[in-house]
Amino acid sequence: MSLLSVHDLELGFETPAGHVSAVNGISYTVEPGEIVAIVGESGSGKTVAAQAVLGLIPQPPGEITGGRVEFDGEDLLGFSEQQMRTIRGRRISMVFQEPMTSLNPVLSIGRQMTEAMRLHLGLTREAAEQRAVELLGLVGIADPGRRLRQYPHHLSGGMRQRVMIAIAIACEPVLIIADEPTTALDVTIQAQILALMQDLTRRLGVALVIITHNLGVVARYADRVNVMYAGRIVEQGRADSVYRRPGHPYTIGLLNSVPRLDRPRDVPIEPIPGSPPDPARLPPGCAFAPRCLHAVERCRSEVPPSISFEGGHTARCWQTAVTRPETAP
């Protein structure tokens, strides 16, 4: 049984401009201890899909209109708010995109680190502080005792994200969802933070869902990849397989738009032409068709099915269906 399995999740928002379908039926699984990436451009619905898992979608204006989120065999979408609180921060924790705004400016680092431990693990203040010191050491922050008494504005962005990671692992969860944990950081710090997350989750046996728009990140750190476009997963498979033999034109476009080490330097980086569709007005067929160089008539009218290749690698593309016929059962 998978640790987390998301089935046909659908959710949208009621806005003054009309209904926005942010997530249109996505399915993916996460096995214990595994690192799974969700990749996609801005606005593809990565954040809201992740927040739905923890029941953090503001309702209204948001609404989950279909699907299941099974965690450890239980359907989280059926959980009450009170039941969800026993999951959040305890069994599944989250690291957010913006370390500069994820910490409360008026509360000390110590307070923000210990509050969840005291609540979920029932630790005394002293015990929680003791553990906070250890955790700060674990995420590579020097002089942890002093840091606990400081406030977020005393810390750099990279250090704040380390603190957020320490908070995320504090209650020994089995799953961490990291929503673009490094996008807001300097390039050099990005690599450090990612390496830290990989190392910690491997060492502690925690599963990690890492959300990113950089497919390059995925190749280095993830076991499996889900590529999202306009609220759908258009390709999924093992990281090396997706990276070496991408099946969907969008994935190919994403790979060409990031610098790669395995290609000659003089191959130019090409951004994908055009921009993602307005989620309030999705086209009827494949949402990528208007930007796709290989699109044919059928792409514009029918949503392509999931085509399986070798090793559980799948893509939703009519053209790939023709050029790479199904190999898996």
Next chain:
Amino acid sequence: MSKYLLRRLLGATVVMWAVATLVFFMLRAVPGDPFLAMVFDTGDPAAADEMRRAFGLDDPVYVQYFKYLLQVIQGNLGTSIYGSRVPVSTIIAESFPRTISLTVLAFTIAVTIAIPAGLISALYKYSALDHGVTFVAFLGLSMPDFWLAILLIITFAAGLGWLPAIGYAPLSSGFGTWLSHLIMPAIAIGTPFAAIIARMVRSSMLEVLKTEYIQVARSKGLMRWYILLQHAFPNALIPVITVMGIALALLMAGAVVVENVFAIKGLGRVLIQGILNRDYPVVQGAILVVSGIFVLSNLVVDVLYAAIDPRIRYE
């Protein structure tokens, strides 16, 4: 911090000097002569000249001004030019506690109503409760204090007879007695500020609830009330404190007006009588005290900021 306080006190002194100077010259620019008015019955201008000399008011204005400044620096506010020539400091010592009692009570009532009201309407945004609070707030905002005062007197003093219509009782005569005299004027001047503060708390709270650190707090599985009170409220309070500082100062100004409706002999009464009588030393002294309170409340606000927001440190 102490260096900062010193600098602020210096600034405060400059402000108060400016106020004192302005009042001094404005009073003298207003037509009217207190002494001529006093001797109006007897019609003896010589007696008026005599009194004018006794108060040094026959000196050139600039000489009067420097004499006055020198006096104030020594802590001497002069004496009333009327009747038994009571020292201004005595008049103020007698009236000031009444005004400050009224101001503080009005502020306390306003804040204790406004903060929960604002919190409730933020938490139950767009509910009937929120609309109710909003309606009452706008009602309170649109009522002038003197009018509300009269309404309260008609209802609770004249009509129901629950409260004394006018007058003041010191705290030493018992809390209940003190409160029964001040509650109506305090509500009269406090209501518009309660309305403003409630609206501020609501919008500030809604702003804070949208921030990422509140999402983070939720993702930690913390209790709803804990997130609201411990994570959101202190942040929401930061902009509200500025308004509360201004409210405190304006409440004092309101007290000065409403005292007259309730016949409370506070600073407002003293000030108005002083102006009508052209009693220069009394007016100058009273305004100096009021401006001192303004400056002080400003300072308290800034110190409170630092207490709530760790990002603010005064050097």
